[in-house]
Amino acid sequence: MRLQIDEHRCKGCNLCTLVCPYRIFKPGKQANRRGVVIPELDRPERCANCRLRNLYGRTLCGTCQMICPDQAISWVEEDAHVPKKVAIEY
Amino acid sequence: MSEEEWLRQDRLPHIFCAGCGNGTVINCTLSAVEQIGWKKQDTVFVSGIGCSSRAPGYIAADSLHTTHGRALAFATGIKLANPALNVVVFTGDGDLAAIGGNHFIHACRRNIDITVVCMNNMIYGMTGGQGSPTTPAGGLSTTTPYGSEEPAFDLCVLASAAGANYVARWTSYHVRELTRAILTGLETPGFSFIESLVQCPTNYGRRNRFKQVTDQIEYFRSHTILVEKAGRMKEKGEEVPAGMILSGEFVRRNRPALGVRQ
Amino acid sequence: MQGNTACAEGAIAAGCRFFGGYPITPSTEVAEHMALRLPKTGGVFIQMEDEIAGIASVIGASWTGKKAMTATSGPGFSLMMENIGYAVMTETPCVIVNIQRGGPSTGQPTMSAQGDMLQCRFGSHGDYSVIALCPASVQEMFDLTVDAFNLAERFRVPVFLMADEIIGHMRERLIIPDSVVSGQRVPLEQGALPFRAGEDLVPGFPTFGMGYGVHVTGLTHDERGYPCATSPKLHEDLVKRLVSKIEGARDSIASYDMVNPEAETVFVSYGAPSRSVQQVLHDHPGDGIGHLRLKMVWPFAESLLSRFKNAETFIVPEQNLGQISREIERHVDGDVIPVPKLGGDLHTPDDLYRVLAEVR
Structure with missing residues (x-):
């Protein structure tokens, strides 16, 4: 899954930068066309929900999405999901 | 179905200011509604007037955006006339505690089977930042420019005393806890009241030493204390620090309720 | 009863x-x-x-x-x-x-x-x-x-x-019919815009709980029901429609009793004072007194007044200081004599007949 911020909805409040346990959201530097400074994503592939949602079949963490007052954070499927067996080596 | 499907996509982005906590409370409410498995066609959202009361307009179910303070009276009519409908009321502190105070206590007394989510931003946001019944003593607003001289209403204690079956308080920082509380409220027959403190960066925050949105959220994080913990501290004779927000479940009981689906 | x-x-x-x-x-x-x-x-x-x-x-x-x-x-x-x-x-x-x-x-x-x-x-x-x-x-x-x-x-x-x-x-004999005509609101067609009206200017009704997902607001709203409080055109259209749907129908829904439309002097009344007017007419049969009793006061069907072609004077007894008589004045050329009465007592038939005698 891929984490994304909807630039049309985001108003740049930066609440996501406060709550993400991985500190994926960083305050943005540049205002977009609408004058909103959208947070930047720092290595979003570290997001637990990105990695494991399909494996667990439910939302993991998801705090950024819940706290986002503008309903701007979501996850999209990158490719058709192929279930993979995960072998854990000791 | 997901929470996204409960939103009127064609109306977003909403009118709330950047950083307003109301959007967060909408997320938590929709998540709870989603978890309990209610269907759109069986669910009605009702609201009064104010920032919080714009919420139903963004939800793709039947919704009634009514007059200032009267949401609970309208909701009572809906629920009694058709108990098969699930009724959720969005309201704010001014709407509920000031102009709608009488409807509030009587809805609690009747214990009518609706769930009320109160977005308490401690100020009248839509009209430009006037003091409300929940503005803390000393709080600055356009009508309390020297600091509010009145004590604030404790809505949860009020609802508990008036007879609601479920009463809880969280903040817009505590999204998980808030969602769980709303879910419990939806599940509980009778009147459920969930108060969520929300940040109002535009009108409350900037006048009351919360320069950034995140400052007030950080304040909510660091200044909440569980009701149970506060109770234990009192039992031990310890002082609960002043200015702490009591959060958690205030009441969960099973008084006879009105308008419960048969 | x-x-x-x-x-x-x-x-x-x-x-x-x-x-x-x-x-x-x-x-x-x-x-x-x-x-x-x-x-x-x-x-x-x-x-x-x-x-x-x-x-x-x-x-x-x-x-x-x-x-x-x-x-x-x-x-x-x-x-x-x-x-x-x-x-x-x-x-x-x-x-x-x-x-x-x-x-x-x-x-x-x-x-x-x-x-x-x-x-x-x-x-x-x-x-x-x-x-x-x-x-x-x-x-x-x-x-x-x-x-x-x-x-x-x-x-x-x-x-x-x-x-x-x-x-x-008041207690009087009441005859309750076996059944009454009971109209029902027209439901909204599924998929139609909830506040778009047809020719009769009345949109179909989207009942809650039927899957319409309608947003109802007291704010000025568009045909979808969405608030749009800053559009002058939208507001004007909406308010004009709300007024027109009633005022446009005022003649077709008018409800009244009309006695002696050839009269030169006409009582116009509604509610309790009508009883005194009826007594005057009963006491003076053949006196050529006209009576328009409005069962529906609003919307005000002014065309009813013009049906008294010979009317020169309208006498309007009311239990107020002349609220509807002023409305009647707006619509007729003849004299309008308000007969106000406050305090709770009804005009007596004698009161009314005295006014009638004075204007004749």
């Missing part, structure tokens, strides 16, 4: 299944009888915490598809004004009974008056139109209540039954 009780019976016959109200003299018997009868007819009665909540619960109930009603009097009617405007704006069918008493303020709780006739028309803020019916007998308390529901359903508008304490508390 008492007028107020007849009103409640009329409501139940018309299919009213929700009553939300608050006790107030002299309308309380309506609520009392509804409390007695509604639970046995599958309806809901609730005594709310005030009149504001009463009308609010009625509007809420109406959106679930129930026919709903409240009853009140002067002070309570004043409290309801904001939500009456809300019902107009959101096009919510509902019936509001006002058993008028002496005002202003607490005034004369147990005495009759007709002082709220302009308030029911103009009391809420903004431009709008409503329908108001004025019964003059116990039978009409029943019949016009039925009409009120049918009109509310048809036009999606609050309809007022503007009775007065005399009619409300």
